[in-house]
Amino acid sequence: MNAPKQSEYDHIVVGGGAMGAATAWQLAKRGRSVLLIEQFTQNHDSGSSHGGTRIFRLGHEQQTYTSLGIAALDLWRELEAESNETLVELIGHVDHGPAEIVAEIESNLKNQGLACERMSPNAANERWPGITFDANVVYSPDGGRAHAQRTVDTLWRRIVELGGEIWDNTEVAAVQIEGEYAIVETVDQTLRTKSVVVAAGAWLPRLVGHHVSLRPLHAVRAQPSHFAPRPGFDDIDMWPTFIHRGLSAQPEVENSWYGLWTPGEGVKVGSHLVHDELDLDNRSFAINRKFESALQNYVAQWYPGLDADKVTSTTCIYTNEPNEHFILDRKGPLTVCSPCSGHGFKYVPAIGKITADLAMGGTQSVKEWQF
Ligand SMILES: Cc1cc2nc3c(=O)[nH]c(=O)nc-3n(C[C@H](O)[C@H](O)[C@H](O)COP(=O)(O)OP(=O)(O)OC[C@H]3O[C@@H](n4cnc5c(N)ncnc54)[C@H](O)[C@@H]3O)c2cc1C
Incomplete structure (x- = not known):
């Protein structure tokens, strides 16, 4: 030294x-x-x-993070004003899945006086035909896309x-x-x-x-993928940001998926819970084809607006606290x-x-x- x-x-x-x-x-x-x-x-x-986009949302199961999101939005606008850049676009965010989670999100939004809309799966399928909804749905117009890089x-x-x-x-x-x-x-x-x-x-x-x-803290390797929209679904306005929790048709499979349109890249879809172990000293950027193929199966089942075969995957690090x-x-x-x-x-x-x-x-x- x-x-x-x-x-x-x-x-x-x-x-x-x-x-x-x-x-x-x-x-x-x-x-x-x-x-x-x-x-x-x-x-x-x-x-x-790194990468093009991340989900911005105010809806959260925990009030602490809804409050933090509200504080963040003011500061995002401050940073945008002083830099003359667009960093967060409020294109709307939708959560769907088990009733208790959706109810918590709805209640935290309402407690803060924020707009939100509880929807039936049919109404949601009609409004966003690129995504399949089969359970409880809550929409928050104050969610959207943050430009990451x-x-x-x-x-x-x-x-x-x-x-x-x-x-x-x-x-x-x-x-x-x-x-x-x-x-x-x-x-x-x-x-x-x-x-x-x-x-x-x-x-x-x-x-x-x-x-x-x-x-x-447990650092793992996440692997989100971008999928090409099918013809008729290639209008960016057809895609809110979304989080899908659990598979109600297969309750034994616990997972949570998220996604959003990344301009120029397609619709990003990733699993929040399925990850590879990470060796920080010997980092591999190779795509895990098993995960990619499982994600393609999920996309084929749940996103009629996406072509599950047109996929580009990437890797990123999650550092998870328990x-x-x-x-x-x-x-x-x-x-x-x-x-x-x-x-x-x-x-x-x-x-x-x-x-x-x-x-x-x-x-x-x-x-x-x-x-
Ligand atoms: C696939 C994926 C999807 C995500 N999606 C979302 C989402 O939709 N919405 C959302 O809100 N969040 C999302 N996140 C989480 C979000 O991206 C992270 O919370 C955030 O990027 C963490 O930033 P950071 O600065 O803590 O970490 P990093 O970006 O990893 O920055 C740490 C930096 O420290 C540097 N560094 C480390 N050690 C040293 C050293 N010894 N000397 C000098 N420099 C060093 C590293 O090189 C690195 O640049 C996602 C994350 C991933 C990976």
């Missing part, structure tokens, strides 16, 4: 995915000097934030415009804690800082697991930001705000997000 040098930055953020970039953006907006360090390049596809690119641009600095292709080898200081080691620099934020996605436990007692919660907390100079569990993207600017508050000395009051 080189002798530590006092950092000239108020904050060092490790990890330039959506969450680290949003944190650095928020800090820079507040006039703090910030350095963002990313081990790969801006557009890399080895983490969780465009968001990361926008945040990186804003950080620099606001006076922040970014080092890409720079791996942080270790983070040490010495009293009120953190020591951040890269290959050629060792920096001492009063505030380090680690937003390192699947790599996070390696960097900070020995400093704080993290709830178990109850699908986030870890957003601080211990001394170390702030930890781990919001994935497959549903973090919609909250990006709100996570940036929460994490920036923590890095500036705040404390976490939401129990589910504490260490």
Whole structure:
């Protein structure tokens, strides 16, 4: 280790995915000097934030996340206004599946005074003929599409415009804690800082697991696919974003699928629960044909508007917490930001705000997000 040098930055953020970039953006907006360090390049596809789109929704089984979504939407609009980019489009979101889940989502939306529509499967089939509905359906007009890579690119641009600095292709080898200081080691620099934020996605436990007692995080390889719409179903307005929970015709098969139209790529469909184990040091990008074929069978059965044979698959990392919660907390100079569990993207600017508050000395009051 080189002798530590006092950092000239108020904050060092490790990890330039959506969450680290949003944190650095928020800090820079507040006039703090910030350095963002990313081990790969801006557009890399080895983490969780790449690709065209993610689902944005306010409906959730847990009120905490409906409230977080509402806070996020204001901040998405703020980021759009200052960057002149379209990042979230409210094209509507539909949840369907078991009665109790749909009822929870409906009740959380209503509790917040948000619009929602409970529909019969027949009404939903008529309105969105590309998707088959056979059970309980709730529609939220305030859901839609977030542009993923465009968001990361926008945040990186804003950080620099606001006076922040970014080092890409720079791996942080270790983070040490010495009293009120953190020591951040890269290959050629060792920096001492009063505030380090680690937003390192699947790599996070390696960097900070020995400093704080993290709830178990399990990084897995997810494999969503894009399917071509059939003729007559190729109008983007025919596709809300959707989540389908369980198979009511086969109650023994538990799963949850999500999807949305990604402009230029087709309709993305992915399984929220079926994943490959991930070897971070020996990452494979090979497509798991068994998963792909199971997804094609599912699509053939449930999406009359899609051609199940016209499929393009990709891989991405989910970092799962056992109850699908986030870890957003601080211990001394170390702030930890781990919001994935497959549903973090919609909250990006709100996570940036929460994490920036923590890095500036705040404390976490939401129990589910504490260490
Ligand atoms: C297939 C898939 C579908 C999803 N769908 C949705 C959805 O529809 N809606 C939704 O809301 N969310 C969704 N999510 C979740 C969302 O994408 C994630 O919550 C979010 O992208 C996590 O961002 P992150 O910044 O925490 O992680 P990452 O994007 O992985 O960023 C972490 C960064 O840290 C860097 N890093 C790690 N270690 C170091 C180091 N030592 N030194 C320097 N840099 C380092 C990595 O290179 C990486 O760039 C989905 C995720 C996946 C994978």
